[in-house]
Amino acid sequence: MAEFRRTQGMKARCVAVWVVPVLLGAVSCASSPVEHASAPPPEEVSVVVRNLSLPGAFEVENLGPDIELAWAVTVQRHSKSEWSDEVTDLTLIEKCGQTPPAHCVPLAHGARLRPVRWNGLTCGSQCAATCRANVYLGPGEFRFVVSSCDGKHKFPGPAFEMPPHDQWK
Amino acid sequence: MAVSIKPDSAQIKITARPHVNTPAISGTSMSYTGTPIQATGEVTLLGAPGDSASGWTVGFVQVQWIETNWCYYRGQTANDGSIFIQRARPPARPNQACCDCVNGSPPGKLFYSTIPAHGEIATGTGGAIFPLKLTVSHFDQPADTVNLVETNSLKGKPNFLAESQMEFHFCTILSVRDPAGKFHHLLSFYWNVHWQATFHPTSFTNPPAGFNIQVVPAGSSANVGHLIKGTPTDRRFVGILNSTPTQSCNQVAAAEVTGPNRHEAPIWQNFDVRRA
Numbered sequence: 001m002a003e004f005r006r007t008q009g010m011k012a013r014c015v016a017v018w019v020v021p022v023l024l025g026a027v028s029c030a031s032s033p034v035e036h037a038s039a040p041p042p043e044e045v046s047v048v049v050r051n052l053s054l055p056g057a058f059e060v061e062n063l064g065p066d067i068e069l070a071w072a073v074t075v076q077r078h079s080k081s082e083w084s085d086e087v088t089d090l091t092l093i094e095k096c097g098q099t100p101p102a103h104c105v106p107l108a109h110g111a112r113l114r115p116v117r118w119n120g121l122t123c124g125s126q127c128a129a130t131c132r133a134n135v136y137l138g139p140g141e142f143r144f145v146v147s148s149c150d151g152k153h154k155f156p157g158p159a160f161e162m163p164p165h166d167q168w169k
Numbered sequence: 170m171a172v173s174i175k176p177d178s179a180q181i182k183i184t185a186r187p188h189v190n191t192p193a194i195s196g197t198s199m200s201y202t203g204t205p206i207q208a209t210g211e212v213t214l215l216g217a218p219g220d221s222a223s224g225w226t227v228g229f230v231q232v233q234w235i236e237t238n239w240c241y242y243r244g245q246t247a248n249d250g251s252i253f254i255q256r257a258r259p260p261a262r263p264n265q266a267c268c269d270c271v272n273g274s275p276p277g278k279l280f281y282s283t284i285p286a287h288g289e290i291a292t293g294t295g296g297a298i299f300p301l302k303l304t305v306s307h308f309d310q311p312a313d314t315v316n317l318v319e320t321n322s323l324k325g326k327p328n329f330l331a332e333s334q335m336e337f338h339f340c341t342i343l344s345v346r347d348p349a350g351k352f353h354h355l356l357s358f359y360w361n362v363h364w365q366a367t368f369h370p371t372s373f374t375n376p377p378a379g380f381n382i383q384v385v386p387a388g389s390s391a392n393v394g395h396l397i398k399g400t401p402t403d404r405r406f407v408g409i410l411n412s413t414p415t416q417s418c419n420q421v422a423a424a425e426v427t428g429p430n431r432h433e434a435p436i437w438q439n440f441d442v443r444r445a
Contacts, residue, residue, distance in 0.1 A: 077286055086273075086286075088272075095196060096196035097195060098196065121310065122271050122272055123271070123272060124202075124312050128200030128202050128312050129314060130313050131312045131422075132233055132269050132309075133270050133272070133311075133417065133418060133419055134308075135271050165205065
C-alpha cells in the first residue's frame, strides 16, 4: 500500500536504489535516504520488488532490459540486525495450478509479475501442497529476495511485518 | 550436583486444535487443507550454582506413523476407464512411519525443527540460573493435493477425480536432549487429520468447470488425544525415535506423490483401497 502512495520522485529514487541491489541488499525503498539523480539506463539490470497492502503480498517489476528470473523466491527474516534466509517453497507463481517453467521466468522490460501472496508457511507457502511438517514463520520482519536466473543479481524487496498466525488474513 | 531434568516438570498445553476444511479446487488440483495444531511445552532443569546448562536442548519431536493416501478417477463413461492411485503403500511409500521435521531442519537431529527462529527448541547456556525453565512452541498444518484429472493411458481418455481418502496420524513428543546427545522423551500426545470425499465434475472438460464435492462425514475429522507420560513404546514408530532418520516425512510424502502406485483399467472398475 505504501508503495502506491509514493510520488513519482520517490519512485525514481527507489528505482535508483535497486540499480546495485547486491551492494544495497539490506536497504529498503521505504527507508532509504540514498539520493540519485536519474533512473538507470535501460541497459542496466533493474528489478524492483514491491510490497503490496496485505502482508506477504508483493509484485515484481522489471525497469531494466529484458531479464530471466529464478522461479524460486527467497524469504529472509530480519533478526539481530541481520537478514537470514528461511526455507520455504515460495515462487513467482501467479496462479495456483500454474505449471512451473522448465527453466526460468522471462520478464520483459516494463513488465510486472504479481505472485500469489505468501501465507507465512514454510510448506505450501502460496498454494496447497504436499506438507506434513509445516511452520508459520511470523510474527516478525521479513523481505522477499528475487534473483536473476543465473543467481548473479539479487533484488531484495523492502521489509514488511508478518503478523502472528491468528491475525493473518 | 550435575544438571538433571526435574521430575514431572514436563508440561504440554494444546493451544489450538486442528480442523479439516472441505476439499477445494486449487488450480488444477484438489487441495486438502485445515487449520493448524499449536502447542506449548516446558521442562525445568535442575542444577547447582556454577553448573552449566550448555548442551541441554528441550524441543518437540514429531513422528508420523500412519498415512492413508489414495484417489480414484473415472472417465465420463464406463468405456473411458478408471484409475486408482495409491500413494501410501510400497513401493511408493516403503514405510508408514517417518520422522516429521520441517524443510531445512535435518531429520537426523530428530527434533521437529532445529531452526532457532521457529521456537520449536530451546537451549540452555553456560551461565544459567537453576531451576531453569525452558519453554518451546509447536505448530503444524499438514496438507496435500491431488490432480483433478488424470489421463488413462489404456484409453487415451481423461479420467476425473471421483473419490479420495487421506489420513495422517502423528505423535508429538516433548523431549530433552542432554549434552551427551541422548534423548529423554518425556510427554507426548497423538493427533490426526482425515479427509474423505467423493467428487463429480460439473463438466467433462479438461480441466472441468467445477466439481460437486460430497464430504464423507465418517472419514473427515481432526482429533487430538490426551497427554501420555514417559517414553513412547508404540512399536509402530518407536524405531524412528531410536534411529538417525535420513528422510523427513515431507521428503517421503513428496516421493510418493512423484512416484505413486498407479493402476489403470479400461472400464469403470472397483479397486481394493487396502492394496498397493
